[in-house]
Amino acid sequence: MFTHDRAARAAMLLLSLTCGAALAQAPTPAPGLSPGLGKPISLEDLAPWDISIMPDGTGLPPGGGTPAQGAAIFTEKCALCHGDKGQGGIAGALVGGPPRASLDGGKTIANFWPYATVLFDFTRRAMPFNAPGSLSNTEVYALSAFILAGNKLIGENETMDAASLPKVKMPNRDNFIVRFPERI
Amino acid sequence: MTSHRTQPTVQEPEIVAGNGLLHRRALLRRGLTLAGAMGAGGAGSLTGAAAEPLADPPWTHEIGGIIPPYQVASRFEKNVVRSTDNPRNEPRNSRARTPHHLLKGIITPNGLHFTICHGGVPDIDPAQHKLVIHGLVKRPLVFTLDALERYPMVSRIGFVECGGNSAPLFSNEPLQESVQAIHGLASCSEWTGVPLAALLEEAGVDLKAKWMIAEGADSPRLSRSVPLSKGLDDAMVALYQNGERIQPGQGYPMRLWLPGFEGNMNVKYLRRIKIANEPQLSYYEARTYSQILPNGQAYRFYFLQEVKSFISSPSHGQALKEPGVHEITGVAYSGTGRIAKVMVSADGGQSWGLAALQDPVLPKAFTRFRMPWRWNGGPAVLQSRAWDEGGNVQPLREAFVAQRGQTSKPPSVLAFPSQHFNSITSWAVGANGEVKHVYA
Numbered sequence: 001m002f003t004h005d006r007a008a009r010a011a012m013l014l015l016s017l018t019c020g021a022a023l024a025q026a027p028t029p030a031p032g033l034s035p036g037l038g039k040p041i042s043l044e045d046l047a048p049w050d051i052s053i054m055p056d057g058t059g060l061p062p063g064g065g066t067p068a069q070g071a072a073i074f075t076e077k078c079a080l081c082h083g084d085k086g087q088g089g090i091a092g093a094l095v096g097g098p099p100r101a102s103l104d105g106g107k108t109i110a111n112f113w114p115y116a117t118v119l120f121d122f123t124r125r126a127m128p129f130n131a132p133g134s135l136s137n138t139e140v141y142a143l144s145a146f147i148l149a150g151n152k153l154i155g156e157n158e159t160m161d162a163a164s165l166p167k168v169k170m171p172n173r174d175n176f177i178v179r180f181p182e183r184i
Numbered sequence: 185m186t187s188h189r190t191q192p193t194v195q196e197p198e199i200v201a202g203n204g205l206l207h208r209r210a211l212l213r214r215g216l217t218l219a220g221a222m223g224a225g226g227a228g229s230l231t232g233a234a235a236e237p238l239a240d241p242p243w244t245h246e247i248g249g250i251i252p253p254y255q256v257a258s259r260f261e262k263n264v265v266r267s268t269d270n271p272r273n274e275p276r277n278s279r280a281r282t283p284h285h286l287l288k289g290i291i292t293p294n295g296l297h298f299t300i301c302h303g304g305v306p307d308i309d310p311a312q313h314k315l316v317i318h319g320l321v322k323r324p325l326v327f328t329l330d331a332l333e334r335y336p337m338v339s340r341i342g343f344v345e346c347g348g349n350s351a352p353l354f355s356n357e358p359l360q361e362s363v364q365a366i367h368g369l370a371s372c373s374e375w376t377g378v379p380l381a382a383l384l385e386e387a388g389v390d391l392k393a394k395w396m397i398a399e400g401a402d403s404p405r406l407s408r409s410v411p412l413s414k415g416l417d418d419a420m421v422a423l424y425q426n427g428e429r430i431q432p433g434q435g436y437p438m439r440l441w442l443p444g445f446e447g448n449m450n451v452k453y454l455r456r457i458k459i460a461n462e463p464q465l466s467y468y469e470a471r472t473y474s475q476i477l478p479n480g481q482a483y484r485f486y487f488l489q490e491v492k493s494f495i496s497s498p499s500h501g502q503a504l505k506e507p508g509v510h511e512i513t514g515v516a517y518s519g520t521g522r523i524a525k526v527m528v529s530a531d532g533g534q535s536w537g538l539a540a541l542q543d544p545v546l547p548k549a550f551t552r553f554r555m556p557w558r559w560n561g562g563p564a565v566l567q568s569r570a571w572d573e574g575g576n577v578q579p580l581r582e583a584f585v586a587q588r589g590q591t592s593k594p595p596s597v598l599a600f601p602s603q604h605f606n607s608i609t610s611w612a613v614g615a616n617g618e619v620k621h622v623y624a
Contacts, residue, residue: 038325
């Protein structure tokens, strides 16, 4: 099955590179036509952009933080939009909310998010909204701990780091259905 | 070709469905047939008072204006604009919706293409923008825009549709909103760029990998996981939109274009593609673009924009001035291929007639449909329903809601109760000619 799959993919690549996928309105140029202008880059040099964090924790950086440490940072950098305790303000709530989400709304970190790693990844890349990418890894760990503790998903004294964050059990994790598994 | 045994003249177009829907043949022939249809309607002003004597308007007797280097629409077309929902750039998402009711082709003019930004529109200097491909590849590579310009390119017409387009129709009651407010998060362009497969090949992509994680250079560094099979199929690093460099709202200077796939996955300001064995489960796929179902579970990875159509005119907020022949028109599209047929109803779905499909009918692109209709001045409910070449059909509202749910009270028109709504839209025409949004 595995080798079959692999062969099929190789064939597909070849097809799309040589004949042009039938669906395209113009043929895809043959590989020989490629000017080959991609510049090689070392893993070290691309590391600053390699920020993806996977659900199993792959990509999480060194460092760590506690809810108490996060509380202070939250007041300074997040409360303006998300409320002093994360209850929501001009931007959505990060703590609390309804027990279940429905089509009437109410998706929350506690009732919907499948992995705690998403909290680290999104906060680090996108928050604070007005200064994205400005937080240190330690700050992001502490803020993640503060938000998870506020939602009673971890204890008040737990440290969040590369080892503990992926282990946080998010209640809704197994409640998703992949819509088009045959297309993966 | 069929022969017309019983009809020596074509003065009277055939009625194909209830409440005055005429055979599409009336449109496909040259003018005379439709003229006949208009006359036959009897009630229109076309047969009424004579026109006034002709006189020259002032612009016929003066020199016109300066030809501008970059032309914009006539000043009389000031209302043909997108509706924007965050005009002061407050700290939240911002959107601009396409005014479908004022457009008549399949190509969305660049300035009217819908836009969603999750942290404002970035102002990117193309000379400093880079695209890196890494992860499960033999050679991680960086491409500049100048480099990509040297690659053989392809052009293809296709739509981009936000997964949340049409979301107001998840409301349990019709929200009485325009086609722009309801369906304005879908647009269609000719995209030109470099096939992604060529760049993945150059990097030596590991064909055993299953995913590619695409990321933008915008402020949230928006990131989505895409099946690698799509990247090797018809994905494009798009640089041009309708012949000119893509708009800032569409991802200037480059975007990932995944024909037929959920809009948010078509990552704008594309700066990184990481080949991986697993998906990232980024914020936008783990949370925002996961769709809650009535039983409390949620769909994840709803890649496809499924077959859909809507009538763009007449539509909510417009008014028919007088009885007689009108053209019902709109767009149909499917994320899996070409549109095969569109049926139109003028009696709320009791009877249906086949609409004319305007050439070209392209895969994963808007297809314009037209249906001639003789409005008798009475109440009517207009609907369209599309089929694609794969046999997929646009679901009726009842069946769709049973599967996907609806709200328990009407939400804000700007809310997204769920996503991937592809059921039918109904517009009711009142005896006064006013068109209103209804469920039927």
